[in-house]
Amino acid sequence: MKKFTKLTALALSLAMVVASFTGCGAAAGANTFKIGGIGPTTGGAAIYGTAVKNGADLAIKEINAAGGINGVQIEYNFQDDELDNEKSVNAYNALKDWGMNILVGPTTSGCCVAVAAESVNDNMFQITPSGSSVDCIANDNVFQVCFTDPNQGIGAAAYIGQNNVASKVAVIYDSSDVYSSGIYTKFAQEAANQPFDIVSAEAFTADSKTDFSVQLQKAADNGAELVFLPIYYTEASLILTQAASAGYNFKFFGCDGLDGILGVENFDTSLAEGVMLLTPFAADAKDEKTQKFVADYQAAYGDTPNQFAADAYDAVYIIKAAIEKSGAKPSMSVSELGDALKGAMTQLSVDGLTGAAMTWTADGAVNKAPKAMEIKDGNYALIQD
Amino acid sequence: MKTFVSKNKDNLITYGIVVVAYAVMEILIKAGLISSLMQGLLVPLCAYVILAVSLNLTVGILGELSLGHAGFMCVGAFTSAFFSKITMNVITVTWIRFTLAIVIGFIAAGLIGFLIGMPVLRLKGDYLAIVTLAFGEIIKNVINVLYIGKDSKGLHFSMKDAVALNLEPEGDVIINGAQGITGTPKNSTFTIGVILILITLFIVLNLIKSRDGRAIMSIRDNVIAAESVGINITKYKLLAFALSAALAGVAGVLYSHNLSSLMATPKNFGYNMSIMILVFVVLGGIGNIRGSIISAVILTLLPELLRGLSNYRMLIYAIVLIAMMLFNWAPKAQAFRDRLLDKLMFWKKKKVTVTEKEGGASDER
16 A cells, blocks of 8 residues: 555656646747847846846837837747856747747846857847857857947957057956956957057956955056946946045046946946946937937836847847848748848848947847947037047 | 665665656657756756755765855866867767766866865864855855966966966967856756766765765764774765765766856855755755755756746745745644645555654654
8 A cells, every 4th residue: 555655646746747847838929020038137137137128128019019020010028047057048948938939138148158059059040139258159140239348348449549548557357257357358458459558457356346445556556547447337436436535536448338327326427527438328328219219218117228228129120120131921930030030130231229330240240330438517428539 | 684675675766766757758858748948957957966965965964064065066067168178179979078077077076075075074063064165165266267278389377367378369268267168068968967866876875875874874973972983084074075075076067068158156156056955955855865856856947937927936936945844844744744644544544654754764864
């Protein structure tokens, strides 16, 4: 009898396990495009994932309201990856079960690399709004909306050199962050070809990002005129505050991570006066397109969009342009759709929020002009060359 | 003799569960009934099962609380991924390279476990837990500042940044600090994972049954008594700890060869993960190997099966975890369970409760 009970228990539990494994087969929705998104919406990096989620959502709602792509509506599903490569692959698989045709994401570089290794097997068309490392686009089915980190690093070094912004430059970067160390590495390489010297390069990590007095002291001791900050705005606002209170008078130069610095709570924005940044998007820009986007976004989600939201918004419109160009239909298989869109991408020229006349090469990297901005009177102003 | 036989049978059931689960999953995959999400989860599941079983060796059998298990996994993951990356063009036969990678992960993690164990195992209880926690974090942070590159002159090392490696233009950065290793070949499969689980079980279950295992358990139960009968405390403690670390390294190998981008983040190799593994062990029953397997599977699947609830799943997951812990281990809940079982099996009331108690309690401390 004991055996019987055990066997029954085993059989029952197996049945339960089997039941939980199966189910939810991929039902191919033949009359809609199913766009999936991946990014962290919980945990420390949630603001980036949420921005991507909302940015893409806004674009899809607009497109659907205007009649869809070639008359076809879009369905949208966004999955959380908790900023974990493993979870990101799980999210990708979950979206596949949902029936995804096209992927917008993942939001971050590491996750993007992990997912790209899976999506290439399905030949799924993937466009990452903000996965900026070069490894993200190693496969031919992946395209980027944002600049690659090396391009930003080289661009920043070239800009400082060519415009003689400074001759002695200090760098403060986050060595535990892929984005930051990626830009710094290329910046340092390119600096060798430019007429300025890097006099100090000090790192901090995610565990020590509140006190920057040592790094600033080093920069001052070495006679730096300009501090290059390839980091996100939260840390940058601390650096600016601490530099001001210690009485240092550096110029500051940053990349797209600094966009949003004027919105940091309890930050004295007058300290940011004169900060220069290379960024494709600024929420305070005066052009009509950006202002409409910012207004709509604020109305829908009660938050000011950052560059991640803008990148995701653009990503959806890029997909729309690619579908229109290739004449792709939702009835096509994932792989056929992937081939069609890949072919169309290299022929496109898209005007988006994050750049005018964006074009792509077959390797997946975007060509767009970086905009150099300077913060003037509490606003981002385009520096005219 | 009777307990010996029943123990053997008990172990066979454990192997049986793994083999049957494997067979069922394979059949379902062949029949195309498994969702992509599940298929993607199979290899991580194997890795977590190995982690839970190996930690149970330290926590349940040796009786020491270790919070650095993710650190050993990290060592195994990075050494083996590094090996696979540099020999990708040299050893082209996948299974030979992957077998070597597993052996390297095992040895590297075991070695680190041995080195860390030597000073650390002098401590007991909470103190040991704190020190292992710190060591786990050290391992993670060291890997985050480690840069290794390869060019025609050989390997270059740096602790500063990738530029300081001074690589030739065609050189390749293999470990890129916080960006970790990208492009590890995807060699882990469900079959290999299950084979590794079976090997892990074989090692751990046989160790428990052996003379060495009894020595280790005697240390757990009473150090002074064990010492008085001439058991070499240091040796057996180190043996169990290093073996546990080495098996965690194997899990790391499985993990790293399943993802093409390997980074040491607080999420996957930090103390959060160590505590997660400890939760598997505690929920499954300290010292209960089969329980570890089951709880590792359930707790890894749960958050993924709850995806439909979007961000509420974190909350639900936590609540379910609390409920499961109470249901399994609160004395009242245990009594309630027994009563429920009695009612269900009223016709064989006495016998069932007695045998259930015997079977369940034999492995616990």
